[in-house]
Amino acid sequence: MKLNKTTLSDLPSGVSRPQYNRANLKHGIIHIGVGGFHRAHQAMYTDRLLQQGGNDDWAICGVGLREADRTMQSVLAEQDYLYTLIELGSDGTNALSVIGAITDFLFAPDDPDRVIEKLASPDVRIVSLTITEGGYNVDDNTGLFNHEHPDVVHDLQHPQQPRTVFGFLTEALARRRNRGLAPFTIMSCDNLPHNGHAARSALLAFAYMRDAGLAEWIDQQVTFPCSMVDRITPGTTPAHTEWLKLSHGIEDRWPVICEPFTQWVLEDNFCNGRPDWASAGARFTGNVAPYELMKIRLLNASHSAMAYLGYLAGYRYTHEVMADSRFTDFIRAFMDEDVTPILGDIPGVDLVGYKATLIDRFSNPQVGDQLARLCLDGSSKIPKFLVPTIRALIQESRPLDRVALVIASWAVYLKGKDEAGHLHEVRDPLAERLQTAVQDRDSLNQTFLGMEDLFSRDLIHSRAFCAAFESAVKRLESDGVLATLESLSVT
Ligand code: NAD
Incomplete structure (x- = not known):
């Protein structure tokens, strides 16, 4: 059975699935970098939250900035953005859930303006990131933002057709500011120390090169909470996809595999509201360090x-x-x-x-x-x-x-x-x-x-x-x- 919204009710009984009406949800969150980890971690916590009801403003719209994300976009679109999370227990038993928290995915290279407009939408209140450690464009030797990266140079010359995460976020924040809208929180979930500070300093370095007034507004208005994220999520292998089909009859082109353990500690510093991820097992704190x-x-x-x-x-x-x-x-x-x-x-x-x-x-x-x-x-x-x-x-x-x-x-x-x-x-x-x-x-x-x-x-x-x-x-x-x-x- 191909996984999509019409086959949800036919899934085997042991497989948990969205009990909420996905058609009613609004995109309060845009996530950039929908890889295995986001799908095993933040999207799973958000799914748990949506299962509780009363959180319809907090669905996720995925965004991919790189050519490598094209496949993820087409796989998810074909499956109505549903996918299977396989938790690999150490005793050999696996727990399966179909996650429904992502309800759309935009592939930026095909239509950058659509992504910028989505980021500028008043519904969007958090932009989260898993763009890998290298995605912050920091020179390892100097610890400084790499101004000379060709994509950064491109984004400064063509602010309406950006390629980098910094170009997209800065242009979207500029439009929100011009339209009198509140900004969004930028929440890094990458595995690097003080990830919120890393996201903040990289974005501000870029924004100052583009427009000092805008950069000051971002500096004053946008928050960048730090977070500690933990769940081992190896890459999915064809053997796992095959196992899912043979053992449960589920044809999912890109399931996610992970360990059962998960942890998420977040600095409670959100400038435009946040969902209550604590009720889904995360922890909010004043200091993540x-x-x-x-x-x-x-x-x-x-x-x-x-x-x-x-x-x-x-x-x-x-x-x-x-x-x-x-x-x-x-x-x-x-x-x-x-x-x-x-x-x-x-x-x-x-x-x-x-x-x-x-x-x-x-x-x-x-x-x-x-x-x-x-x-x-x-x-x-x-x-x-x-x-x-x-x-x-x-x-x-x-x-x-x-x-x-x-x-x-x-x-x-x-x-x-x-x-x-x-x-x-x-x-x-x-x-x-x-x-x-x-x-x-x-x-x-x-x-x-x-x-x-x-x-x-x-x-x-x-x-x-x-x-x-x-x-x-x-x-x-x-x-x-x-x-x-x-x-x-x-x-
Ligand atoms: P992945 O390869 O499945 O996905 C990586 C995603 O990042 C892709 O969507 C890719 O397009 C995007 N990306 C890469 N470089 C980018 C850039 N310069 N700009 C914008 N997007 C970029 O990897 P994953 O397993 O999802 O891991 C992603 C990150 O999550 C890790 O680098 C790490 O910081 C964090 N993390 C991973 C794990 C894990 O076990 N996999 C655990 C904790 C934290």
């Missing part, structure tokens, strides 16, 4: 910790790593003894429970999270996820063996070969520089840890850390990952 810190220092840092060590040892998936007790012991000790003491209190969070959930999530065999994916772009991850913890441990003269081992495993991984001699490509924007830095074994401490832009001055200037790093590299070279982990758990 502690939650963000918890996620980055525990989840993301553990991912990096298991990625390089696991890959060198020959594992390829997180659940394979977590099935080895030497790794689970190591990750538990890293979270409990290295990270937790420096995290402080996180309001309303049971950290012991959170860490146990992380171990379960990492161990879920159905999610099939690839270590190769977690190994990507270490130069942007390690400095954010792990270095702040290491600096705090150095300052407090606490044990450094585990964190030094993780940094040592990254250095060894950068040589491009695992312990069995299999070659791998190092995928990182700084790959060349990083690989040069690990070439000469004798000067490894200076050339590698000496990259102060990545490691800060504190690491290379800490004798204790340099000694722990040197000893970890030696052990990896002579004994290998598994024996090194074993010896750590004994000491």
